[in-house]
Amino acid sequence: MSTKSTIINLADRLIRQNGYHAFIYADIATRLKIKNAAVHYHFPTKGDLGAAIIDKSRDQFRTATEAWNELPAKIQLENFISMYSSIGTQHLICFMGALGPSIDSLPTVMQKALNTASSEIRSWLQSTLETAQAEGSVYFKEPATERADLIITSLLASLILNRVSGEDILKNTTNSIKHNLL
């Protein structure tokens, strides 16, 4: 793997562990046994690196969901939930949960990338819920956006509260989502 993508992966993990402002170039340099300036060679500013991380996550989401394209919508929804379980298992939070709370203190390029990412994920979930309803596997009366937002917010914050509480909140919310909303 190239140094550039190793930096992205490592910085991604650090940001999702400690947040954007608590992660520093020296963390990367030390662990990869390169110099500070080498990180700047690949990503001139910290905002460039941050935006690259968001873009990588957007790509991964697009790739993953496109791969499920032919599956029944209900299965796709379950796969979506599994993405969060897998993040939780690694004791991480999602990039939106890590960066969203401090969005106002982030470089503009990251703010825009984050905004786009939130649209993409919400749109996918909304339309997949609508498909599931059309396929007869999920039933709801309220607008799909409302149910989509309920599900995604719950998953996002479950990862956060997992770490704060030390308990498996995600298991609780996942059960409740499957019981009441899917």
Added chain:
Amino acid sequence: MSTKSTIINLADRLIRQNGYHAFIYADIATRLKIKNAAVHYHFPTKGDLGAAIIDKSRDQFRTATEAWNELPAKIQLENFISMYSSIGTQHLICFMGALGPSIDSLPTVMQKALNTASSEIRSWLQSTLETAQAEGSVYFKEPATERADLIITSLLASLILNRVSGEDILKNTTNSIKHNLL
């Protein structure tokens, strides 16, 4: 109001706007037209100030919920949801949403305070849901913890996504909660 509590209130707002690491003592000093060292006089370390903010929020939560003590549980649950609407109206996020994601990079004193706070809020919501069910105003089959966690995670992250998306996600999730969970 004393300088000390003015500092707490201002720092609270700054943390909930930009996060713990993006807020600095100079922000406080400048806005209150005092010197940096005056802030250190009241709060020797940044962690002391952070912990004071969490404790203030815990007090406010306790005071608010105790005041509703005699009301029907269903009304108390609606009041709880209203607390988040009011935070959203101010374009802020809750302290748990601001501090939770970066808990691992926070001073120990803040980590403990945050952990306690999450217990207190989750316990209140769980037992209020149980009371509501006993009073016959809410119906659910899964354990109360699961439903409580679904509701609280959704409200917490709605405030975060409100700012990321620029849309009123909290309105959507609140509708969906009232439709499906209360």
Added chain:
DNA sequence: TTGCTTACTTACTAGTTAGTAAGTACATTT
């Protein structure tokens, strides 16, 4: 009126951190 406490200011430091300029070693192209 002397001493003590509170709430600061002045003046400073040590450590951190993003970012840069210039140079080097090696590989690829022309």
Added chain:
DNA sequence: AAATGTACTTACTAACTAGTAAGTAAGCAA
């Protein structure tokens, strides 16, 4: 063989940031 490009290192700076030591002014207490 010469020129160019890639991926760094060395060496540095400017700005920031939490925290401290010492001093001061005002009020209160004995």
